[in-house]
Amino acid sequence: ALKLVLRSFLRLIRDTDSFLSYLSSLPFKRDYEVQGQCKKRGICCHNVGIEITPTISTSPILKSLIIWWYRFVYNFSFNQEKKYTLLFKCNYLINNKCSIHWRRPYICRRYPGTSFFKKPSIIPGCGYKIVTKK
Numbered sequence: 001a002l003k004l005v006l007r008s009f010l011r012l013i014r015d016t017d018s019f020l021s022y023l024s025s026l027p028f029k030r031d032y033e034v035q036g037q038c039k040k041r042g043i044c045c046h047n048v049g050i051e052i053t054p055t056i057s058t059s060p061i062l063k064s065l066i067i068w069w070y071r072f073v074y075n076f077s078f079n080q081e082k083k084y085t086l087l088f089k090c091n092y093l094i095n096n097k098c099s100i101h102w103r104r105p106y107i108c109r110r111y112p113g114t115s116f117f118k119k120p121s122i123i124p125g126c127g128y129k130i131v132t133k134k
Contacts, residue, residue, distance in 0.1 A: 010073045018106030032119055032130050034112055039127035042096030044111050047123050048076055048088040057084055074105055 050070060056062045066086060070076045076088035090108070092100045098108070112122045112130065122128050 007072060010069075014073055014105065022106070022110075031133055033133050034128055035131055036128040039125070040097065041125065041127075042093050042098075043123050043126045045090040045093040045096075045098065045108075047079075048090060048107070050086045050088065052084050052086060054084060057081070074107070 048070075050066065052063070052066065056066070063081070063086070067078045070086075070088055071078060074088075075091045077091055079087040079089055081087070090098070092098055092104075098104055112120060112126070112128050119132075120130055122130055
């Protein structure tokens with residue numbers, strides 16, 4: 001019961017942070033836009049990438065804390081680390097379909113999100129492409 005209460009509380013913090021991050025990003029112009037649509041293959045759910053800084057990448061304690069957060073709060077499984085990205089798989093994926101689609105986290109809702117500072121990357125085969133705004 002305590003685990004459920006803690007997880008619910010942390011998810012409330014996660015969702016509040018995501019909403020406030022979204023609101024704070026509205027006034028900024030992005031150089032790229034997303035085109036296309038999801039092909040519902042579950043590709044992004046098998047490869048949830050969390051970018052980390054070079055400093056965090058050299059700190060086992062900080063990496064462990066981030067991995068714990070995404071395992072406990074998001075119900076992701078850690079797959080591997082690639083340079084400055086931690087790759088996870090979502091455990092809500094059943095037969096390549098999201099079993100909590102209507103209440104999925106913001107990180108999933110905004111994929112593929114555009115970045116303020118660099119061209120975002122996408123997973124090949126997902127159905128989206130990133131183009132430069134004119």
